[in-house]
Amino acid sequence: MPDTLSQTFSALADPTRRAILARLRQGEASVSQLAEPFLGQMTLPGVTKHLKVLERAGLVTKGREAQWRPCTLNAAPLKDAAEWMDEYRVFMEASLDRLGEYLKTVAPPVRESTLTDPPTSPPAPFDDHR
Amino acid sequence: MPDTLSQTFSALADPTRRAILARLRQGEASVSQLAEPFLGQMTLPGVTKHLKVLERAGLVTKGREAQWRPCTLNAAPLKDAAEWMDEYRVFMEASLDRLGEYLKTVAPPVRESTLTDPPTSPPAPFDDHR
DNA sequence: TGGTTAATTAGCTGATTAGTATAATGCTAA
DNA sequence: TTAGCATTATACTAATCAGCTAATTAACCA
Numbered sequence: 001m002p003d004t005l006s007q008t009f010s011a012l013a014d015p016t017r018r019a020i021l022a023r024l025r026q027g028e029a030s031v032s033q034l035a036e037p038f039l040g041q042m043t044l045p046g047v048t049k050h051l052k053v054l055e056r057a058g059l060v061t062k063g064r065e066a067q068w069r070p071c072t073l074n075a076a077p078l079k080d081a082a083e084w085m086d087e088y089r090v091f092m093e094a095s096l097d098r099l100g101e102y103l104k105t106v107a108p109p110v111r112e113s114t115l116t117d118p119p120t121s122p123p124a125p126f127d128d129h130r
Numbered sequence: 131m132p133d134t135l136s137q138t139f140s141a142l143a144d145p146t147r148r149a150i151l152a153r154l155r156q157g158e159a160s161v162s163q164l165a166e167p168f169l170g171q172m173t174l175p176g177v178t179k180h181l182k183v184l185e186r187a188g189l190v191t192k193g194r195e196a197q198w199r200p201c202t203l204n205a206a207p208l209k210d211a212a213e214w215m216d217e218y219r220v221f222m223e224a225s226l227d228r229l230g231e232y233l234k235t236v237a238p239p240v241r242e243s244t245l246t247d248p249p250t251s252p253p254a255p256f257d258d259h260r
Numbered sequence: 261t262g263g264t265t266a267a268t269t270a271g272c273t274g275a276t277t278a279g280t281a282t283a284a285t286g287c288t289a290a
Numbered sequence: 291t292t293a294g295c296a297t298t299a300t301a302c303t304a305a306t307c308a309g310c311t312a313a314t315t316a317a318c319c320a
Binding site: 030044045048052066067120 | 297298319
Binding site: 160161164174175178182196197198199 | 265266267268269
C-alpha cells in the first residue's frame, strides 16, 4: 500500500507513460489514439496497462463515449510532487554552483554570466559517528 | 537500460529513499546515521540497498572517511525532473480550478480569495476516432 | 596480533512489473 | 441479428525489487 507521492513518482518513472501524459496535454484522446505512436514497439494491451498505472495514480481520468474511452490529463497529483521538489530547489542551484566550480578548475572560463554567488547551502561538517 | 529521468523518478518513488534525501538536506551523514531512524522497520543492508539506488540515480554521493562512508546530497538530477514538471504547471492550476468549480456546486462558497479566473487551458474537443 | 565497528556482499524469498498472445465484452451500424 | 471496431480481461513469462539472514571486507584500536 504505497503512499500517494510514491505512486505518482512511480507512474512517472517510465518514458511511455510520460509520453502519454505529454500527448494528453494537447487534449483528450482515446486509448487507441494514445497507443498509436507506440504500436511499433508495444501491443495495445501493453498500453492499456500503462494507462491503468496512470489511472491508479490519478493522473489520467477515463470517460466513456460509446465504445471509446476518452482519456484526460489530471495534473493535480503532480502538485504534491512539485511541492516536494520545491524543498530541494536551493540544493539544485547549489549542485550547479559546485559543477561550475569544478568546471572552472578543469577548463578556462568561457565568459559565463552569473556564476559568482557564494554557495547557497554551506555544507555541514561530518561529525564522525554516534 | 532506463533513461536518466526514469531512474530519477524511480528513485524518488519510495518513502524511505525520500526520507534519506530529506535527512541529507541537513548535511553529510554516514550510512548508519542515515539508517538509524529506520532500524526499527528495516535492517542495515536494506538501507544500503536504498542508498545504492539513490547513488545509481546520481542523487547521493558516497565518500570515504576511515571506515565511514559520508553521504552527501546531489540534487542536480532533480533539476531535470523539475523541468519536466514545469511543462505541467499550467495543468496543475487547471486541475485546481476544476476542483474549485466542483466544490462550488457542492458546498456554499466559504469566502475564497482568488478563484475567479477563467480556466487556463480550454479543453480540446474529443474528435471521435481516426 | 586480535577484537571491534562500519559497511557491503551473497544468496535467498515473495511481490510486483512489463510485456506477450489470445479471448472476451460492449458498442455501433448494416 | 450479425459483423466489426474499441477496449479490457485472462493467463502466462521474464525481470526487477524490497526485504531478510549470514558471511565478508575494511578500517581502526589496544
